[in-house]
Amino acid sequence: MNTHTQDRSSLMTLMNPAGLYDPAPNGYSHVASIAPNARLVFIAGQGGENEAGxxxxxxRVQVQQAFQNLLTALHVxxxxxQDVVKLSVLVVDHSEEKLHVFGEELGAALGEGMKxxxxxxxVPRLALDGMLFEVEAVAVLPE
Structure with a gap:
């Protein structure tokens, strides 16, 4: 399998090359390539806290809120x-069940297409008591 998708004037290419398993069911791609004329945007880890903290x-509610927070930060x-090229996700007491919740909510937040x-x-814990999920991102934009 060797699938590619390009976004924003070919600033980013996501790839799942032959010889590696298909990561799509788990909500990610193996490789991202960034064009030289791209600007990177770094979004700090977003947790599941609402505007009131x-x-x-x-x-699941924390994952949904964390993705809403991420989308807000990206918008600013x-x-x-679709401009996100890299995610780092921290999960307290990770399990297969939590992986499925993450995958479902990732799809809802980022939409169709390659992830x-x-x-x-x-991780055993995050920065705040009761925090169960955190996601940080790198996005690619034109210069």
């Missing part, structure tokens, strides 16, 4: 969900 005790930078490269890191 409150955290739901529910994992002039970026869209960005992604690293999921299981």
């Amino acid at each position: 409150e955290l739901s005790p529910d994992f 930078a002039g970026a869209r969900a 960005p490269t992604c690293t999921l890191i299981p």
Whole structure:
């Protein structure tokens, strides 16, 4: 399998080359290539806290809110969900069930098509008490 997609005037190419398993069911791509005329936007880790700083005790609700927070941060930078090239995800007490929740909510937040490269890191805790999920991103925009 060797699939490619290009976005924003070919600033980014996502690839899943032959010889590697298909990561699409797990919500990511293996390789991202960035054109030399691109500007990178870095979004700090976004957790599941709402605007008032409150955290739901529910994992799915935190994941949904974290993606809403990520989309808000991208918008301020002039970026869209489709401009994300790299995600780093931290999950407290990671499990296969939480992976499925993450995948479903990632699809809902980022839409159809290939997903960005992604690293999921299981952790024992995050910065705030009760925080169960955090996502940071790198997006690509024209200069």
